[in-house]
Amino acid sequence: MSSTIGTLGEFGLIARITARFPATDDVVLGPGDDAAVVRAPDSRVVATTDLLVEGRHFRRDWSSPRDVGHKAAAQNLADVAAMGARPTALLVGFAAPADLPVAWAEEFSEGLRAECSTAGAAVVGGDIVRSDTLTVAITALGDLRGAPPVRRDGAAPGDLVAVVGDLGLSAAGLALLQAGLADREPTCPAAHRRPAPPYAAGPAAAELGATAMIDVSDGLVQDLGHIAAASNVRVALRGAALRAPAALVEAVGTLARAGAPLRSPLDFMLAGGEDHALAATFPSGTALPSEWTVIGEVVEGTGVTVDGSVPAVAGWDHFG
Template identity: 55%
Template sequence: MHVSIAESGEFGLIGSILSRLGDGSATLLGPGDDAAVVRAADGRVVASTDVLVEGRHFRRDWCGPADVGHRAAAANLADIAAMGATPTALLVALCVPGDLDASWAEGLADGLTAEAALCGASVVGGDTSSSPTLTVAVTALGDLNGLDPVRRDGARPGDLLALCGRVGYAAAGYTVLSRGFRTPKMLVEAYRRPEVRYAAGPEAARLGATAMIDVSDGLLQDVGHLASASTVGIDIRSEAFDVPDQMRDAAKALGVDPYRWVLAGGDDHPLAATFPAGTKLPQGWVEIGSVHDRPGVTVDRKPWSGPLGWDHFR
């Protein structure tokens, strides 16, 4: 039996969502009171927020509710990791049409909870409201555990640029879906659920990363933010990327240069960081470029003529 949110009511909706949430190790007081209490042993709290709007960031015919929950959580948790912090908690505001099936909101809660659990975090509270447009707004909190935050403005000429995580997969999946296809499954699933190595953020901080960023909008665009904040130039080597056969085959079938996905595609949420030259990178990190003193971002030491990444207002 399907029950709409209007039929279940606000408090019925909240009750069904709360029953699906777990507690993280940092949660001292979870949902159910006026506010949650989250342990911040370091004494400093890292915070980030992001919003997903139906039709702009996701489509229900492309993604199930749990997929949207995973994507919404990952977008915020990756920002916390990019500061060198460990995620601890999520706050979620959900704005929904009254005729939305209540099971959709429950599936969303399952996805949010499962993604947060991957890094030991939990959903500790939030809010609900009726809205003609389905919107999911998430705020993430994190703990530095005694480390200094890794900012965007610390890259120096001579540093190496490294990446941890997949890049281009989600953008390829988006293109596949937008053309009306559902395969290759690997690419479509990459769009639906990012695979983020959250532990890589604190790992990079301990290793001496000089600058770091979550690649959410496109590698060239986001690395450009590092270059601009650090007043340096960065060159990316295209040969450093292992483009899988499924991506190459899909690109050929769709008439797309796969490097447009790799260099300008978003939503995979890998971490890009600069390290002092000679740093021995841990497993999972791949050196993809270098930092120099000339402004701008280049690919193979040449200007890139294609798109740089996603811009919400472009």
């Protein structure tokens, strides 16, 4: 029988987990003392937190522990990048039932470490408690390197709207998993299990003069709606600019043939969350690197439109 965290005990588990988290140059003191010490050369620290709850954010039969570690880190590190900052450190709240295998916690930690290393961050601490529901509460910190944060309220009429990263793949992957079709179309389920936020594009966007930015966690329309509301503008998207990748088109075909509720590739791109693409506004005329796609412009008004109409798609709302 595999050992569980209940038999290993809290401090045994802490020792097992913290041994996996090496320091980076940003870390003065890592896990093990009452608190970690992280360098803040700019003296302003970007801080963000997101919870993941089993059953709501992930399922252990759909995602490996490594996948959940990758996703938990990515969801938080993307918020740091969306401020235009470089992620530096992560803190991990881990609440789990006593019968959780130690290997699950270790593999999860390995996923966290690997995703942090992709983003250039380190795990510097956390907490462990017993709980009936497996829950992960992450806090991520970041460094603005002296630059001002890119907020949600800076978009102005005339700005262009652009996006970098995946759109719709995670939601299509979730739909395939829900329909029991994940084995037939593995690309989207893989994107659902391990989103790949374009971390470096966040600070790069800040340097390019981004006027507002957000990571797409709940759906493109809903998240751009936060920029529209905070900036008192309308975000006018062009549907033709949202070109669906082949994997999304194929996933939609497979879902349709299996009789799943009809959703077009564009629906997934407009409403699907959890890819953690970055959506930003830039002054018109900004020369954007090729990984960015211009998808519309900022105009006077309110809300988000696609080809002039309010789209009939909704993003994720935990209580919706």
